[in-house]
Amino acid sequence: MMEDFDEIYEEEEEEEEDEDRAAEEQLLKYAPDPVVVRGSGHVTVFGLSNKFESEFPSALTGKVAPEEFKASINRVNSCLRKTLPVNVRWLLCGCLCCCCTLGFSLWPVICLSKRTRRSLEKLLEWENSRLYHKLCLHWRLSKRKCETNNMMEYVILIEFLPKIPIFRPD
Template sequence: MSDVIDVIESEDDIDALPSYQPYNKIDPIVIRGTGQFTIFGLSSRFDNDFPATLTGKLAPEEFEETVNRINYVLQRTMHGRGRWLLCGVVFCCCTFGCSLVPMICLNSRAISAIEKTLDYENQQLYNKLGLHWKLSRQQIENAGALVEYVLLLETLPRMPLNMPD
């Protein structure tokens, strides 16, 4: 027992032990909104062009079908939001901003619906392929404090089976 302690007592020996790196971090694929209008950072449509970096990992038809599902959810939830926004802006001065509350609720409902759709897609297909969809808020470059919602397609880390726990 004391032999094991004597071997690891010096700091040089601890640094010499192999460090375990579970995975190399791969940058996610960012899919930005390309819709005609954006309300509170959420675009009315996402681009369904197949990224070249996914070649060999995913079929283009599966990618396009997923983005079309998300666009359908956006179309369903964004319908009529322009009128709510117009009414909210018109009455904003009279109501001290409270007239924008319905728009904020509709926006959070749309975000929730998109996240549920992405969770379903992840469970059915993408997690099995080592991929993971996520809706994320990102700051717009060169725009100060403005943010937008983007779709991120991340690669899940693969743990090596030959490394001990």
């Protein structure tokens, strides 16, 4: 008898999860398209540009102050300014020694590039928790296909979080 009770309970729980997921999808359907901030630097290492555009996108008008946007982009760019020159030097050394080391000399560059991406993601998480989640925005680093060629690049996506209807019963 106890086994039957557990099965019924699990089915009810799954139905509630399906309803919650459907409600979230419906809210996301009405959210505007995310704003894409592309890299604008002249050096790109493994898809990560050395600088992001600091021009205020018109889609964010009324959502966030242009000064806050610029300050956030400047923080991201300063993080890139600190880490990317080191990555470029290691890339040059790795390319010079690539034939002798059978490609193993490129591993430091790959690891440093991964570390740079992680530090950017942590910075964006901090920015989100500090300000942007309160404004129903979410910043994240995303890999996208370039518009001009077949290569991949990292961009900053600014997604609009749907407002939770507070009048909906629980």
